[in-house]
Amino acid sequence: MGLKLFLKENISFIIFELFVVLFILSLYWLDGFRNVDTAIYSIVISMVLIFSFLAIRYVFRKNFLNRISNLPNSMDDALQKNAKTPEHLQMEAYLQELYRHYQNEVQNLYVKQNRQEKFLNQWIHQMKTPISVIELLLQEEELDRSSIQEEVDRLKRGIEMVLMSARLEKFEEDMQIDEVNLKEIVTATINDNKRLFITNHVFPVINIDQTITVTTDSKWLKFMLGQFITNAVKYTFKPNKKVKIFVEKDEGKTVLFVQDEGIGIPKSDLSRVTKPFFTGENGRRTGESTGMGLFLAKEICEKLGHELVIESEVGKGTTVKVVF
Structure with missing residues (x-):
């Protein structure tokens, strides 16, 4: 997979180098230098140098290319440090910083979710009290309207608090x-x-x-x-x-x-x-x-x-x- 990715990445470079060699030979041909053996020798030497350069480059990039060619099973796989070139070292530093920001955002979301869940659990538990009191008051022969109104007010205050807590997450849009x-x-x-x-x-x-x-x-x-x-x-x-x-x-x-x-x-x-x-x-x-x-x-x-x-x-x- 790493070699295949490397060839895809450098195919345009190989074609360009071949074009340069043929262009130079064409200039010599038009100038009157038409020795075929020398032309073939020049092409072979150019190809050897190009492929030697690419082979050395591939050796340095092999581990990095193999790593990014396979999808990681965990974040540890994605954050391995085995780059050797400046470009890949910078890429690894970029990924490490990106992962740090990701972790911070995930942690913040977890804290908010945990806080909201805990708040809702407490709020629901507290709202049971005025509801239970209202049910008891309704069972009495003489309806105590002031007591019922008091419990309704408690429910209203509780509902307002949970609504405001939810809106606080998008405060800027509601301000x-x-x-x-x-x-x-x-x-x-x-x-x-x-x-x-x-x-x-x-x-x-x-x-x-x-x-x-x-x-x-x-x-x-x-x-x-x-x-x-x-x-x-x-x-x-x-x-x-x-x-x-x-x-x-x-x-x-x-x-x-x-x-x-x-x-x-x-x-x-x-x-x-x-x-x-x-x-x-x-x-x-x-x-x-x-x-x-x-x-x-x-x-x-x-x-x-x-x-x-x-x-x-x-x-x-x-x-x-x-x-x-």
């Missing part, structure tokens, strides 16, 4: 950057979660100037705020507490604060709350955390060019800052 009025976005997010505040007896306090705007994507910002507000309310166990949402200017930057009066995050967990599937001590206490909310918020902030800062003290509450 629309614009000047956004911050107070309008915050107010709309609060209204979407008003039943959550009422049920948990927590009160939102908004202190944002109506004129403040930021450059961002309104849909993704609203989703992030929803995660911050949901966490703030969910981890505020005492009634009549507040979630304060306000804005400060810091060296030309706009900083949005979401500050609660909840149980706070333990110091040992604070640096890991934005890791995927990390629920921590608080998540285990409630049993409702997927560990994906703050991870998605962190990913969104990075893609939008914002900075996410989380500060907390156990027993006093948590402050989430988005720096625009």
Whole structure:
């Protein structure tokens, strides 16, 4: 197979060399030099030199040609190093680098698939709870509409999270950057979660100037705020507490604060709350955390060019800052 490939590769070179020899002999013939024996001798010597050159070249390329003539059974077969010429050495270096990029892409795809699968498994498990509660409520003689609505809201929040997680993979196609009025976005997010505040007896306090705007994507910002507000309310166990949402200017930057009066995050967990599937001590206490909310918020902030800062003290509450 290697020899056959070599001949195919060099057949044009052999034909060209024959053409050159015949062309030179034709020039001598037209010039009056017409010794046939000398012409034959010149052709034979030329052919010997050409085929000697090709034979030596084939010896140097034999292993490489044999290798690429047979389809590899594994990546190890394809990445063997046995080249001897500069061209083939460069080709092997190219293949090694190509394989490295391939491995990185495969690893990234595996991590994303594994993360998505794990998230879906946890999400499906959690969605069973509100469905089971709704089924129990429907069996009662007197229908408690407020309780059913509360469980429906939990389902909506869960569905929104899994949809946003799926869209995050194609974030650039779904992104629309614009000047956004911050107070309008915050107010709309609060209204979407008003039943959550009422049920948990927590009160939102908004202190944002109506004129403040930021450059961002309104849909993704609203989703992030929803995660911050949901966490703030969910981890505020005492009634009549507040979630304060306000804005400060810091060296030309706009900083949005979401500050609660909840149980706070333990110091040992604070640096890991934005890791995927990390629920921590608080998540285990409630049993409702997927560990994906703050991870998605962190990913969104990075893609939008914002900075996410989380500060907390156990027993006093948590402050989430988005720096625009």
